[in-house]
Structures are given as C-alpha cells and as structure tokens.
Amino acid sequence: MRNWRNHSGLILPILTVAGLVLWPVITNNLSNREIVFTILKAIALASSLNILLGYTGYVSFGHIVFYGFGGYVGLYVVNDQGWSIWLGVLTGGIAAGAFAFLLGKAILRLRGAFFALATIGVNEAMEAFINNFDLFGGSIGITLNFSVYKTYGGAAQALNLTFYIMAALTFAAVLISYIVRTSKFGLGLRAIREDEDAAEIMGVIAPDAKNWAYVLSAIIPGMVGVLFFFKNGNVEPHVAFPLHSSIELLVMVMLGGQGTVFGPILGAIAYQGMRGYLLTSSFFKDIQLSVSGVLLLIIVLFIPEGAVGFLRRRFPPLRRILI
Amino acid sequence: MILKIQNVFRSFGGLQALANVTFEVPEGEILGLIGPNGAGKTTLFNVINGVYEPNKGNIIFKDDDITSRKPYHISRKGLARTHQIVKPLKDLTILENVMVGACFGREGHSLAEARLIAGDVLDFVGLNVPSDQLAGILNVAQKKRLELARALASRPYLLLLDEVLAGLNQSEIQTMVETVKAIRQQGVTIIMIEHVMHAVMNVSDRIIVLDYGVQIAEGSPSEIANDEKVIEAYLGDPKLAEKLSGID
Numbered sequence: 001m002r003n004w005r006n007h008s009g010l011i012l013p014i015l016t017v018a019g020l021v022l023w024p025v026i027t028n029n030l031s032n033r034e035i036v037f038t039i040l041k042a043i044a045l046a047s048s049l050n051i052l053l054g055y056t057g058y059v060s061f062g063h064i065v066f067y068g069f070g071g072y073v074g075l076y077v078v079n080d081q082g083w084s085i086w087l088g089v090l091t092g093g094i095a096a097g098a099f100a101f102l103l104g105k106a107i108l109r110l111r112g113a114f115f116a117l118a119t120i121g122v123n124e125a126m127e128a129f130i131n132n133f134d135l136f137g138g139s140i141g142i143t144l145n146f147s148v149y150k151t152y153g154g155a156a157q158a159l160n161l162t163f164y165i166m167a168a169l170t171f172a173a174v175l176i177s178y179i180v181r182t183s184k185f186g187l188g189l190r191a192i193r194e195d196e197d198a199a200e201i202m203g204v205i206a207p208d209a210k211n212w213a214y215v216l217s218a219i220i221p222g223m224v225g226v227l228f229f230f231k232n233g234n235v236e237p238h239v240a241f242p243l244h245s246s247i248e249l250l251v252m253v254m255l256g257g258q259g260t261v262f263g264p265i266l267g268a269i270a271y272q273g274m275r276g277y278l279l280t281s282s283f284f285k286d287i288q289l290s291v292s293g294v295l296l297l298i299i300v301l302f303i304p305e306g307a308v309g310f311l312r313r314r315f316p317p318l319r320r321i322l323i
Numbered sequence: 324m325i326l327k328i329q330n331v332f333r334s335f336g337g338l339q340a341l342a343n344v345t346f347e348v349p350e351g352e353i354l355g356l357i358g359p360n361g362a363g364k365t366t367l368f369n370v371i372n373g374v375y376e377p378n379k380g381n382i383i384f385k386d387d388d389i390t391s392r393k394p395y396h397i398s399r400k401g402l403a404r405t406h407q408i409v410k411p412l413k414d415l416t417i418l419e420n421v422m423v424g425a426c427f428g429r430e431g432h433s434l435a436e437a438r439l440i441a442g443d444v445l446d447f448v449g450l451n452v453p454s455d456q457l458a459g460i461l462n463v464a465q466k467k468r469l470e471l472a473r474a475l476a477s478r479p480y481l482l483l484l485d486e487v488l489a490g491l492n493q494s495e496i497q498t499m500v501e502t503v504k505a506i507r508q509q510g511v512t513i514i515m516i517e518h519v520m521h522a523v524m525n526v527s528d529r530i531i532v533l534d535y536g537v538q539i540a541e542g543s544p545s546e547i548a549n550d551e552k553v554i555e556a557y558l559g560d561p562k563l564a565e566k567l568s569g570i571d
Contacts, residue, residue: 184426184434191423194412201372202473203398203427259414 009323057193062123068240070096070222096222141236257306331380355527428477
C-alpha cells in the first residue's frame with residue numbers, strides 16, 4: 001500500500017461500502033440499518049464466493065455450507081460456552097476455514113460439473129448431520145439465551161454492535177478479494193481458471209493454490225454466519241443451510257461480474273434491491289426465486305462477463321479504476 | 324548431461340506409445356526429435372515434463388531423478404515446454420500470460436520483477452502487439468510466440484518445443500528459427516519436435532527419429548537424411564519393388 005496510485009481499483013469498492021455503512025448512521029434510521037445489514041451480508045458472502053468462482057473458476061453451488069457450519073460453531077461457543085461474540089465470530093471463521101481445508105483436499109480434485117455437484121452434496125450432508133447432532137440441538141437448533149445480550153448493554157445495543165461488526169467483516173471481505181486479485185497468488189488462481197493443465201506446466205502448484213483459495217473463500221462466510229445467527233437469536237438446520245441462498249450468491253457474482261473486485265459488490269446491491277422490490281410486489285412475491293433463475297439464464301447467455309466485465313471490455317480507460 | 328532418458332516405456336491400453344526410449348542430451352545442444360504422426364514424440368515430452376508417468380524407465384534431469392514428479396515441480400526445476408496445440412490463458416492479458424511463467428517458474432519472481440521480465444521476453448520473441456490486450460485476440464503465429472515467451476520467462480535450463488513452426492508461413496518460419504538459435508545462444512538446451520524438415524535439419528545439432536514409439540535412428544542431420552530406416556518410416560520401403568520382383 002506504499003503507493004496509493006497503484007491501488008486506484010480499491011477506491012470504488014471501499015467508497016461504496018463506506019457509503020452503505022454511513023447511510024443508516026447519518027439518517028439514524030433502524031429500518032435503513034436492517035436493509036443495509038442485509039446488503040452488507042450479501043456483499044461479504046458474494047465477494048468471498050468470487051475468490052473461488054471468479055478468480056479460480058470453480059463453481060460452488062453449496063457455498064452457504066460454510067456460513068451455516070461456521071455460524072453453528074460460533075453460536076454454540078457463544079451460547080453454551082459463554083465466549084464473547086468477538087471470540088465467537090473468530091471461532092466461526094476458523095471452523096469454516098478448517099472445514100474448507102479438509103473438504104478441499106477431498107473434492108477440489110474434481111473439475112467442472114463434478115465439483116459443483118459435490119458442493120451441493122456436501123451442503124445437504126452437513127444439514128442432515130447437524131439435524132442429528134445433539135450438541136448443536138439436533139433438529140431444534142440453538143436458541144440464544146437472551147441474557148447473553150446483557151453483556152453488550154441489552155438487545156438494542158447488541159444489535160447495533162452486530163451492524164458494526166458486519167460492516168467490518170464486509171470491509172475485510174472486500175480487502176481480501178482485492179489483495180487476492182492483485183497478488184501473485186491471484187495470478188496463479190486466474191491461470192488455473194483459464195487452463196489448469198497449462199498453469200501446472202508453468203509451475204503453478206494448482207492443488208495447493210486451489211485449496212487456499214477455498215479456505216480464503218470460506219472464512220468470512222463462517223464469520224458472517226455467527227453474526228447473523230447471533231443477531232437473530234436462534235439457528236435451525238433448515239435456516240442455516242439454504243441451498244437457494246447459494247444460488248442467489250452465484251447470481252449476484254455473475255450479475256456484477258465474476259473475477260472482478262467491484263462486480264460482486266455491484267451484483268449484491270443490485271440483486272438485493274431487486275429482491276426487495278419483488279418480495280413486496282403483489283405479483284412477484286411468490287415467484288421471486290424464479291425471477292432470479294431467469295436473470296441467471298440471461299446473464300449466462302448474453303453477458304457472461306457480468307456488468308463490470310462488460311464495462312471493462314467496452315471502455316478500456318475504465319480498467320484502471322474498475323478492477 | 325542435462326537430461327538422461329533411460330529405458331522409458333509408456334503404453335495407452337494396447338498401444339505401445341514409447342518402447343525402450345534411451346538417450347542423453349548434453350548441455351547447450353539443440354536436439355531435433357522427428358518421426359511420422361503418432362510416433363510418440365509428444366508423448367515423450369509429456370513423460371519428460373510429468374504430464375504422464377512412464378510405465379517403466381527413468382528420467383534424470385540435472386542429476387536428479389524426476390520420474391513421476393508433478394509438472395509444477397519439474398517446471399520449477401528449470402524445464403519448460405510449449406504445446407503443439409497452443410494453450411493461451413485467454414482472459415488474461417498477453418503480459419499476464421508471460422508473467423505467470425516468470426512468477427511460478429524456476430526463479431519464482433515477484434509480480435513487479437515478473438512484469439519487467441515479461442516485457443523483455445516479449446521483445447525477444449518478437450511479439451509486437453500491445454501487451455495489455457487479452458491473449459484470446461492473438462492469431463496462431465502470435466500464440467506460438469506467446470507460448471515460447473511464457474516458457475522463456477521461467478528462465479529454463481532445458482526447453483521442450485513442440486512444433487513451434489507448424490502453421491507458420493515461410494518468412495515466419497525463418498524468424499522463428501532465428502529465435503530458436505538465439506535462445507540457444509543464451510545457454511538454454513533445446514529439444515524440438517518438428518515436421519518442417521528443412522528447418523529442423525538446419526537448426527539441430529543432432530536428430531533422433533521415433534517410429535511407433537521406437538528409436539529407429541540417431542545422428543547428425545546429414546546422417547539422418549540418408550538413413551534407410553528413416554526414409555522407410557516416412558516414405559515406405561524404397562527397396563520394396565526390388566524385393567517383390569526378386570520373389571519370382
């Protein structure tokens with residue numbers, strides 16, 4: 001970071017996230033805070049998924065498993081072991097990262113559709129496992145003991161705190177995404193995305209690089225899970241591992257532009273905006289997900305590089321600021 | 324000897340692609356590897372750089388047994404190659420393509436160093452197009468040069484060239500031959516698979532001929548040009564008519 005002019009690609013992502021965070025603070029409006037919380041959550045998850053999907057070229061349909069698993073572990077240590085939310089978030093991130101490391105060793109040797117299928121299977125298997133895992137409350141899940149909130153000055157204060165932790169996690173996700181994108185490690189990942197065999201012949205140690213990309217893409221989702229379940233006050237298996245959320249994340253990344261730093265941010269904001277509109281519209285409220293499906297189809301068919309990729313291709317001068 | 328191939332066998336199902344291939348390559352040599360289509364030349368490259376494991380035999384590179392090592396380990400030891408069917412990283416820029424070689428090759432440079440090296444290497448191979456363009460836009464001749472630049476950016480000791488001249492026109496072949504000679508001048512040992520005979524005869528110090536996975540001849544270009552077995556492999560048995568007429 002010695003020379004800021006070399007990092008002009010970071011300006012737009014940081015300003016966008018900062019603007020989002022400041023909006024409810026300035027308007028001092030709780031309902032705005034909830035809206036922004038949801039958008040920040042989407043940005044953090046989509047930016048993390050992008051490390052695997054956009055940079056490395058591995059399609060994960062079950063990325064939400066890290067959110068659910070990390071969230072469960074974090075909420076367990078906060079609720080049952082009496083750890084602080086800070087330690088809880090950290091533990092959730094470490095648990096998700098460690099799980100991704102082991103899982104990656106097993107399934108990252110699969111390529112293309114086989115990897116994508118395996119990720120769906122892992123998500124479903126994890127949900128079934130947690131459903132029968134008594135330590136995490138089995139099918140009932142974990143309900144947070146509300147006295148936990150007292151440590152943070154009551155429920156209202158605790159919810160306020162979660163908003164700022166969410167903001168910090170979003171900044172972290174965007175920063176990680178940017179650092180990976182502009183690093184030597186990221187160059188290796190993008191070489192793997194284009195042609196894994198050619199990358200290996202040029203000396204990229206693909207099995208290791210892929211595994212670390214998988215770990216990096218899992219940590220923030222694990223932390224976000226802890227935070228979200230803490231804020232909600234409870235977690236159940238079917239809430240923790242929603243497959244449709246995985247697919248919504250894919251739509252966000254594809255919509256904004258896979259393989260770019262700003263793409264997932266733009267995609268998350270646009271998708272959440274659209275989703276908010278659809279859920280409140282009398283006609284679309286029940287078929288909201290099918291609209292996402294159609295949207296994904298249109299993107300894949302007509303602008304596979306997404307909005308940011310399209311702009312970068314059409315307007316080369318933008319490439320300096322639009323990474 | 325920079326490379327020793329010792330009794331290498333490799334088969335695919337019932338097809339014996341390589342049978343008892345044995346040769347050595349001294350440092351600084353340009354070795355031509357020729358033979359009809361399907362003779363096992365590219366398979367031999369794939370066995371040398373770790374894409375395939377040999378069924379039997381050893382590959383010794385710089386006094387180190389690299390048999391069955393992974394391609395990335397072999398590449399980092401200083402053995403680079405180009406592909407007959409070019410493999411550009413299409414959605415990366417031309418410069419980034421070459422930087423991958425410099426970053427992950429033998430010397431493992433940082434991005435900033437790799438950027439400088441990539442620029443130099445692109446000049447050296449004569450790829451004179453704006454290097455911030457995506458590699459997907461290049462034509463075949465340019466993609467061949469890009470492959471070469473990527474391999475060179477890793478600063479290899481030994482370079483395997485798989486048909487770098489195929490698909491090029493006469494003047495492009497001439498400049499590519501000059502480039503190959505210039506690479507040797509820098510101290511890089513080269514093994515090249517080639518079908519363009521006059522070029523490979525002109526540039527090689529020594530030639531090995533493969534046919535159905537078997538080494539049928541080895542020697543200087545002029546020896547090879549007059550070797551009966553080689554002529555037979557390429558054109559059929561020249562004495563076939565005599566033999567047939569001798570029967571009755």
